[in-house]
Amino acid sequence: MKTLYSKFTLFTIAIMIMSSVIGFLMTNALYHQVIKGQNDAKYVELVTHIVDYIEHESPDSLDTYMQHLGQIGYQIYLVDTDLQGTFYGGQYRLRELPPTVIERVLDGETYHGIKQYPRQLFITGFFANDLTNTVGLPFQYEGNTYAMFVRLDIPLLFNEVHFIVGAIITIVPLLSIVAMIFAAWYLIKPIQRLTRATQQVATENFDAYVELTRQDEIGELARNFNDMTEELKKQREIRKDFIRNVSHDFQTPLQNIGGYASLIQKHEESGKQIVEYGQIIEAESERLSRLTKQLLLWQSATKLVEQKERLLLDEVVKQVVQERQWSLQKKQMTVWLELAPMPMKGSAPFLTYAIENLLDNAIKYSDAGSEITMTGTCQDGKITLHIQDEGDGIDATQLPHIFEPFFRGEQSRTTPGTGLGLVIVKQVVELHNGTIEVKSEKHKGTTFILTFDAHNCD
Numbered sequence: 001m002k003t004l005y006s007k008f009t010l011f012t013i014a015i016m017i018m019s020s021v022i023g024f025l026m027t028n029a030l031y032h033q034v035i036k037g038q039n040d041a042k043y044v045e046l047v048t049h050i051v052d053y054i055e056h057e058s059p060d061s062l063d064t065y066m067q068h069l070g071q072i073g074y075q076i077y078l079v080d081t082d083l084q085g086t087f088y089g090g091q092y093r094l095r096e097l098p099p100t101v102i103e104r105v106l107d108g109e110t111y112h113g114i115k116q117y118p119r120q121l122f123i124t125g126f127f128a129n130d131l132t133n134t135v136g137l138p139f140q141y142e143g144n145t146y147a148m149f150v151r152l153d154i155p156l157l158f159n160e161v162h163f164i165v166g167a168i169i170t171i172v173p174l175l176s177i178v179a180m181i182f183a184a185w186y187l188i189k190p191i192q193r194l195t196r197a198t199q200q201v202a203t204e205n206f207d208a209y210v211e212l213t214r215q216d217e218i219g220e221l222a223r224n225f226n227d228m229t230e231e232l233k234k235q236r237e238i239r240k241d242f243i244r245n246v247s248h249d250f251q252t253p254l255q256n257i258g259g260y261a262s263l264i265q266k267h268e269e270s271g272k273q274i275v276e277y278g279q280i281i282e283a284e285s286e287r288l289s290r291l292t293k294q295l296l297l298w299q300s301a302t303k304l305v306e307q308k309e310r311l312l313l314d315e316v317v318k319q320v321v322q323e324r325q326w327s328l329q330k331k332q333m334t335v336w337l338e339l340a341p342m343p344m345k346g347s348a349p350f351l352t353y354a355i356e357n358l359l360d361n362a363i364k365y366s367d368a369g370s371e372i373t374m375t376g377t378c379q380d381g382k383i384t385l386h387i388q389d390e391g392d393g394i395d396a397t398q399l400p401h402i403f404e405p406f407f408r409g410e411q412s413r414t415t416p417g418t419g420l421g422l423v424i425v426k427q428v429v430e431l432h433n434g435t436i437e438v439k440s441e442k443h444k445g446t447t448f449i450l451t452f453d454a455h456n457c458d
Helices: 004-057 062-071 099-106 121-128 155-202 217-265 269-306 313-323 325-330 348-364 423-432
Strands: 073-082 085-088 135-141 144-153 309-312 334-339 341-345 371-381 382-388 435-441 445-451
Touching: 004 062, 004 135, 004 144, 004 155, 062 073, 062 085, 062 423, 085 217, 099 135, 099 144, 155 217, 217 269, 269 334, 309 313, 309 348, 313 334, 313 348, 313 382, 325 348, 341 423, 341 445, 348 371, 348 382, 348 423, 348 445, 423 435
Parallel strands: 334 371
Antiparallel strands: 073 085, 073 144, 135 144, 309 341, 371 382, 382 445, 435 445
16 A cells, blocks of 8 residues: 555556646647737737828838838838739748738738638747747838738747746756655645545544644644534534424424315315415415525525625615605605715615615604614725614614524514525625624614725815
8 A cells, every 4th residue: 555655645646647748738729829920910010100100201212111110120021012022031931922811911801811821739829930920010101002921030949938838848847846745744644644634534534633732734724624513513503403493394384284274275264264374375476485585595695795886875865765655655754865985886676675674674663754864984995875764773682693593582572584685794794894783772763884995085
């Protein structure tokens, strides 16, 4: 049986060989998919500047100017309308260029020969010294039209690149192999201890603990491992509570739906009672649907909220208030808005959900005829939004738990809800690098305070 040391060494050598092959293939693909197009665009931009100079400055002698360009490192092929061509600068290996290409350039088209050059290995493709591996642009000089095909003269660069690539291919793998062999010896002992601890965690023994005093990455890994086991203990308890709460919240409406559906099937009730039973079934179905949607929203918020854009939080608040006018009028309630422009970067759908939930709660738990005040400021790079109602408030003993999944206070138990709304609100706020704070006093109302980083307070 091979030791971990020898396996790690052989694995490292294999990795170096495989990475060299894969890296070469990936570089080749990158060259054809990206770099060729970029090089072509750079050449077109370069030749465009040359053409602009010729057309606007009109040098005394076009031939002298082209010779000068050839001397400083350009390979140029200049063709007039009679298809008579002249070469300047370094020599092309292959000088064939289809007449149709020349004619199209003379007619005003741009020739993208570098981008369209046939696929081959990137080293040879990049340095292919062919006339077809150029870019071509037309220009006017003294009333005559010319087509100019250009690329850089790169023999010296070619040799230098080969030398550098050869040195890297030779030296880097050797140094990497030596370093990895030493690293294998240094890493084996603590890895073995981590392996034993991992095996304990695999059997759900979350009391496993790795005692390492090292200050390097392995020591950090050990500390993270210990933190992980502590978090796993907490998550195990949370999972148990979650399953218990979800089961309860699903079971109750399902029992009601089943019971009333059974009564309807017996055909013993009057038409009025059947309608009432149907309304109950509909309400319980909506409750299940709302709970399911909130569970999905809760689980997907982390990924979806990454789709952020610049927005005005005050506009989001105004839109939510406008959409809740019917609910406000039904309870004869008034919303007072005092909002400064609040620019920030965020996900409008999720911020809308958070504001909707907080406003709905304020309406739901406030008396008819009361008022809700929403105040927003943008100062010192911070956005602060206050949502204040005049409801019964939240008991001090319940405040620390209102953001826990499925927690519902005594007052809220008599009001339809799932116990997930504030959980999602808090998650949305935190995923926007914000904070949420709640202040409440019994019989004097509740205030939620949301704070975010402002994009610009000007």
